[in-house]
Amino acid sequence: MKSIFIDCSLGISGDMLASALFDLGVPKYIFLDNLVSLNIDKNYNFKFNVGDSEGIKGIVCTKTEIQFKELYKSLNDIKNLLLGSNLNDYVKKKSIRVFEILAEAEAIVHGNQISDVHFHEVGSIDSILDVVNVCSAIDFLKPHKIYFSNPPSGKGIVSTSHGPLPVPVPTVLEIARQKKIPLTLLDDIYFGEITTPTGIALIATFIDNFDKPDKIKIEKIGVGLGTKNICRPNFLRVLLIDDYYIENKKPSYETIISQEAWIDDSTPEDVAVLIERLRSAGAIDVICYSVDMKKNRKGICIQAIVYPKYKNLLREVWFNYSTTIGIRENNISRWILPRRTVSHETTFGTVNIKQVIRPNGQISIKIEHKDLTRITLNTGIPIEEIRQKLIIELSGFYELDEWSF
Template identity: 85%
Template sequence: MKSIFIDCCLGISGDMLASALLDLGVPKSIFLDNLVRLNIEKNYNVKFNMGTSEGIKGIVCTKNEIPFKEVSRNLNDIKNLLLDSKLNEYVKKKSIRVFEILAEAEAVVHGNEVSDVHFHELGSMDSIIDIVNVCSAIDFLKPYSIYFSDPPSGKGIVSTSHGPLPIPVPTVAEIARQKKIPLMLLDDKYFGEITTPTGIALIATFIDKVYQPDKINIEKIGIGLGSKNISRPNFLRVMLISENDDYIGNNKPSFQTIISQEAWIDDSTPEDVAVLIERLRSAGAIDVICYSVDMKKNRKGICIQAILYPKHKNLLREVWFNYSTTIGIRENNISRWILPRRTVSHKTKFGIVNVKQVMRPNGQTSIKLEHKDLTKITLNTGIPIEEIRKKLIIELSGFYELDDYSF
């Protein structure tokens, strides 16, 4: 399956991201058709040209000045413009969401209602086109996942319609706060904006995919150049990467990096600990264990350890700090080897039962019946769970010997 890793460690803006996606393989016609679908093709012209930035080759986006005066737009104006266009529903929905995120941040910054927010630079046709182009490109590529590295905050002061503002500008800082996007401090001699409001709003639109994958198989790289000369390479890199599916195409163990989060607690009741464990599992933990430990001052405590995939680490941190008494957690990367496996649903005389299949290195397949399904059957029938297990193993014994699996 194909995914995208957007490496924005040097900065991100809407036009840089659109250029990088074009360089990755999105047809230029996708972007040019957007001008037609937005009904502005006679008033605006977007060009993508090859260029370099401090020796790094990529694509830079330029836009011809429009012959009509830009107007200030509010969120409803932009929504209506997009809804009235001939863009497809996905692009409309995602583009509107970007502007909603911008409006929500602007409302907090200026102390207004979202409906009263008026976009100036952000409501220009430049920004609208950049956002629509990025959403169209992602719609074309249809990646399984989209990953981002942490964007840089930048430093210095920038001139805006509100006057000079510190960097990161309030809108960028507010989106980062609301969406819990870490802003990286870049050791950079350049003083200026390198993560724009449009850029971070595009990240926030896909917030469920923000983290750097542990292992990437790069198939293609796209480079989008910034238009500013900042005495260092100014580009955004997008990588098309391949990832393994949930099951693996052979019977060999595969290597994986996961995360362990752990806390020792001595001031919670067993009932509270039980609720915490359930919350951690619901938030995406692969498993949670607990055992008794001797803590300082000879107090008896409980060690709670959650094992999780990297993409769930931020969400589980929130669970620890919001729903437990701990004031700190230990977090470590763990390496593990896993066998190819998959879960398959089968219709049996007891009803639908989920079965986990595992491929051993010697080519043999083993199965394990889902315990919660066995529990449901025993509660409904009154038959002892061990008897149900034996009957199902006999009933299903043939299917994993005869079926042609694609692990």
């Protein structure tokens, strides 16, 4: 499965990310169509040109200088522009979400209601187009996952429409706080903004995980250059990766999180609801068993295992929907076999099948039990009989079709 890793360790802005995605291979017409879809003045244009930054080759986006009669300052103005455009629903939804994140942060920074927020720099046509370009490029690539490196905070003071502000500017800092985005302190000779509000809002909108996966196969690299001359390389790169790369059919190593609590003051019905909430919030699985607690009280140990990207969401479930006042959390190392779940047409209709490759190269399959349950309820045929018929019918599905090694 193809994913993208966005390395923004030297900084991120909307135009840098759009340029890197163009360099990665997103066709130019994807970006040019946005001008038509947004009904932007026909004289307005932008170009992706090859350039370099302190010897690093990449793509820089240059835009025409035009004074627009109408400026889109409020969140509602920008929403109306996007909703009234001919952009597809995905690009509209993601672009609006970027500006909602910006508005939520601005409202807190200035002590206003979101409806009273007025954008300045990020409300310009240039910024709106940068956001739409990034969203449409990601829609074109349709990555399985999007990984980001931790963005740098920058340092110094910058001039804004509000006057001089410290770096990172309050909006960037607030988005980092709200969305729990870790900022790195870069040992940098440059004093100024290198992670822009638009850049960090794009991270908050698209982030699946921070840091690159443990093992990747790099397919292509795109480099986007910044427009500032900061006396050091100023670029962002996007890696197209195959994070489902299987090497020699061997098990792969990964780190997951274990969260656990012992509870002795909830009914079994309440525990059942909690377990379902944990699973719905992204837990890989949840188990529970009886434990003897202090003072010989009978309690229930509930343990959830979860991918790191969902750990914060599960913590909220623990503390909002259970009686516990603390949870134990540990990193767990595990080895997993290459596996995938795919749909297959059968005489009983569409069924989902988990396919696994063993280290010796053998393939095993398991039919999803919920599909077996659905079929037996609809047909009255016993589950075991359905399972046996499907195994015979799917015998050809043991092949390695569409698997990459």
